[in-house]
Amino acid sequence: MAVSNEVIAESFTLLSKLMDIHGENPFKIKSYAAAAFSIDRLTEELSAIPREKILSIRGIGPSIGKQIIGILDTGELPPLLEIIGKTPPGVIEMLRIKGLGPKKISTVWKEMEIESIGELMYACNENRLMLYKGFGEKTQNNIRDTISFYLRSQGSYLFAEVEGFVLSIHKKLRETFPGQHIAMSGAFRRQLEILNQASWITCVPAGDLTGFFKEQNFTVEEEKPGVLLISGSENMKLQFEVVPPDSFYYRLFETSCSEAFLEKWTETYQTIPGADSEEMIFRQAGIHFIPAPLREDPVWISKAGKAPLPALIQFSDVKGIIHSHSNWSDGLHNIEEMAKACIEQGFKYLVISDHSKSAFYANGLSEDRVREQHHYVDELNARLAPFHIFKSIESDILNDGRLDYSDPVLATFDLVIASVHSNLKMSEEKAMSRLLTAIENPYTRILGHPTGRLLLSRAGYPVDHRVLIDACATHQVVIELNAHPRRLDMDWRWIQYALEKNVLISVDPDAHTIAGYHDIHYGTLAAQKGGLTATHNLSSFSLKQMKAFVSKRKA
Ligand SMILES: [Zn+2]
Numbered sequence: 024m025a026v027s028n029e030v031i032a033e034s035f036t037l038l039s040k041l042m043d044i045h046g047e048n049p050f051k052i053k054s055y056a057a058a059a060f061s062i063d064r065l066t067e068e069l070s071a072i073p074r075e076k077i078l079s080i081r082g083i084g085p086s087i088g089k090q091i092i093g094i095l096d097t098g099e100l101p102p103l104l105e106i107i108g109k110t111p112p113g114v115i116e117m118l119r120i121k122g123l124g125p126k127k128i129s130t131v132w133k134e135m136e137i138e139s140i141g142e143l144m145y146a147c148n149e150n151r152l153m154l155y156k157g158f159g160e161k162t163q164n165n166i167r168d169t170i171s172f173y174l175r176s177q178g179s180y181l182f183a184e185v186e187g188f189v190l191s192i193h194k195k196l197r198e199t200f201p202g203q204h205i206a207m208s209g210a211f212r213r214q215l216e217i218l219n220q221a222s223w224i225t226c227v228p229a230g231d232l233t234g235f236f237k238e239q240n241f242t243v244e245e246e247k248p249g250v251l252l253i254s255g256s257e258n259m260k261l262q263f264e265v266v267p268p269d270s271f272y273y274r275l276f277e278t279s280c281s282e283a284f285l286e287k288w289t290e291t292y293q294t295i296p297g298a299d300s301e302e303m304i305f306r307q308a309g310i311h312f313i314p315a316p317l318r319e320d321p322v323w324i325s326k327a328g329k330a331p332l333p334a335l336i337q338f339s340d341v342k343g344i345i346h347s348h349s350n351w352s353d354g355l356h357n358i359e360e361m362a363k364a365c366i367e368q369g370f371k372y373l374v375i376s377d378h379s380k381s382a383f384y385a386n387g388l389s390e391d392r393v394r395e396q397h398h399y400v401d402e403l404n405a406r407l408a409p410f411h412i413f414k415s416i417e418s419d420i421l422n423d424g425r426l427d428y429s430d431p432v433l434a435t436f437d438l439v440i441a442s443v444h445s446n447l448k449m450s451e452e453k454a455m456s457r458l459l460t461a462i463e464n465p466y467t468r469i470l471g472h473p474t475g476r477l478l479l480s481r482a483g484y485p486v487d488h489r490v491l492i493d494a495c496a497t498h499q500v501v502i503e504l505n506a507h508p509r510r511l512d513m514d515w516r517w518i519q520y521a522l523e524k525n526v527l528i529s530v531d532p533d534a535h536t537i538a539g540y541h542d543i544h545y546g547t548l549a550a551q552k553g554g555l556t557a558t559h560n561l562s563s564f565s566l567k568q569m570k571a572f573v574s575k576r577k578a
Pocket residue numbers: 417442444471472
């Protein structure tokens with residue numbers, strides 16, 4: 024099939040934009056953009072024009088004309104292929120974000136070293152864009168909103184992005200159909216960090232449901248016997264399974280289990296329809312209750328067969344804010360504001376951990392500023408007692424695994440969090456040697472976001488979790504569960520192994536604003552999936568326990 028003018032024009036537009044991002048010859052960039060403009064306005068298809076005439080079309084010229092002929096003959100534009108080959112896919116994808124032109128993308132990529140849309144979104148949350156020329160707070164907010172809209176239209180969602188939407192639908196359903204069986208099920212109920220759809224089990228007749236959703240301007244995508252698929256304004260698909268009342272809890276149970284969990288369950292137990300609660304299903308099986316977030320790994324079935332499962336950590340079990348940034352580095356609020364917000368919200372202490380000196384992009388603290396901050400914290404502590412601010416730092420783990428300050432400076436902190444922020448593209452070998460060196464450092468108390476992953480946007484560097492956790496056990500290092508919904512790092516799947524090794528976890532918000540404290544909510548949801556209890560969570564320590572933890576330096 025002949026290549027259309029539209030496709031040819033788009034190729035030249037993309038070429039000109041990518042060249043602009045790479046900072047190439049402005050004259051050439053302009054000529055490609057102008058050619059695209061002219062091609063767009065042609066009334067005749069280029070494929071229908073005799074080849075020799077293409078070279079003399081106004082606004083195109085012989086050199087670009089030859090490239091057009093090449094596209095018509097081979098379907099390819101070699102300089103475009105070449106430049107795509109040397110541009111990270113995530114950078115090319117940024118061109119789809121409205122308000123982000125080639126010049127800004129160039130700054131984002133070359134100066135901020137950001138290579139994907141998700142990373143860029145995260146950088147907005149850390150207020151990193153505002154430090155660069157041409158990016159004010161308004162631009163930053165615009166970019167963040169556009170990206171979040173863009174990401175939402177891609178089919179996978181962070182739990183946090185759709186939580187409010189799903190809960191509001193659920194609430195409306197409960198109000199519209201009072202007294203009827205309606206329950207959330209599936210991945211949302213299991214609190215999985217990434218979701219593709221939300222699902223419900225209900226006894227409300229399908230006709231009533233479609234009526235309800237049409238009234239709310241939703242689209243009914245599919246209607247099969249017993250199953251309805253609805254698409255909402257957020258593009259998230261909503262699935263409803265309509266069941267008779269006597270199989271409601273039975274189906275609710277089944278659809279709230281992972282495949283592996285359900286397989287193991289059916290090997291061992293028979294689920295009899297007619298149960299009047301999920302609890303009854305477990306009673307009939309003769310084992311202790313397993314809450315939905317734990318119905319992932321079948322290992323919980325045998326655990327629940329032996330003893331009641333321990334109470335999972337709750338938001339209210341978190342007693343202090345560990346890992347937070349103030350306006351001394353890349354946070355938005357000053358330490359006093361952050362401390363007062365803690366007090367208002369019932370937290371007993373704040374571990375302020377700004378960025379260290381080599382995090383220049385985040386206005387990391389020089390040794391002088393560390394000293395200054397400590398004086399300021401002493402003064403605040405005198406005023407705000409019994410509330411307490413601990414002096415911490417999120418120290419960069421340098422390329423060779425060393426921390427960012429000399430030992431005498433590290434010794435002035437109550438608590439050092441060590442994190443990797445630079446040169447994230449590493450082999451497992453390199454990542455492990457870097458992390459293990461940092462874990463062995465006598466001043467490291469918490470390993471921050473251990474893999475550097477950003478969900479749906481950056482895989483994180485490869486690590487050997489077992490070796491990492493074993494090292495943390497040997498060197499008494501706490502592993503952070505970074506509660507930011509795009510991080511949730513460490514992965515909850517490793518919590519049980521960490522607990523077996525007696526390693527403490529710490530659910531930390533990594534807050535860059537006061538509003539960031541709320542992320543503790545997502546951290547605890549993920550921690551519950553790993554079976555974490557308050558006893559094994561550092562941020563659940565009382566102020567007294569925390570003071571003892573801090574004063575007990577590592578052996
Ligand atoms: Zn960090």
